[in-house]
Amino acid sequence: MRLRDETKERTIREKAIEMIVREGFDGLSMQKLAKAAGVSPATIYIYFQDREDLIRQIYFEESTRMSDITLNGFDPDMPFEEGLRVQWKNRITYCLQHPMRMHFMEQMRHSPFHEKFIRDANNPFIAAMGTFVKNAIRRNELVKLPVEVYWSIAFAPLYQLLKFHMSSQGMPETTHFVLDEALIDQTLELVLKALKP
Template sequence: MIVKEGLDGFGVNKLARAAGVSPATIYIYYKDREDLIIQTTIRVADTMLRESLHDFDPEMHFAEGLRKQWQNRANHFLQHPLDVEFIEKMRYSHLYDKVSGQIYLTFKDVMGKFVHNAIERKELIALPFEVYWSLAFAPLYQLIKFHTQKKTFGHLPFELTEESMEQTLQLVLKALKPDPLPS
């Protein structure tokens, strides 16, 4: 409902009707409307982050590890597009402050270790974490957004193919790889 009609189109009464239960039932499980939204967001985001680390190990080589994460994220998107759209919406809602603190806990550790290892092994240039993140993942999420919007920048709607993803990843890796020292 939130993906289709937005947060302002989402109401507790409406949800109860759609679910075929009484509004009062909802308040057995959630304190109020906001609690429902926040708890749902946390649940979905947790699943997504856990899946993004599937078969991932912070000891992996950088290129290999980053590709794995891109694949995990892309796969999750293809299998649960609604979840991804939901989280993206929530990320830009005024409620996001109240969830962001709760969802990155274990995730931050693993990612931090991965980046730290990669820098130590000279597979990744030393960067502030935010700069790294902006380069390493923002392009992928933008591609996904183009795909869901099917906005036509060219004459054809964009599709997130294996090919365009790999192409973009290669360029990201090029940006993040240390320059070989002139010998």
């Protein structure tokens, strides 16, 4: 039996994330991954049962990482405005520190794997956000909305601004775009105005 090598395992995971982001899930084969990671295909099977197990393990690990960062300093009992500010700050931190992982998680959300894996992820983030929203509605700090509408208003503007920032380009007529504190505050104020009763 061969011993696990944490460095090799980490390299395999990182290269898999890169391949999925660049080529999609269909572009991830164990042969190509082994070549990119500088290992033999047999080495991958020391750490992962198969391709789906590899994707599942990466997803669980990244869900935990993202949850830890986005819940840092956040309390579901916070007033809505304060809690949303903490969420924006934490999500900006996660996206800017881990752009490749952010793209991986975005691709996961729109893949058949998401529904398959999310029930087993046991992520505290979903429960915390659910409690946060319920508390805000109960305290009359937030209008009652379907969760999809709430999410679209609360976070989609932030993620779009982050995409502009990370590409350094805004709309076609804008030559350069930088997301700064003033723009974050201005956008968040508009979001809060839209969500408050």
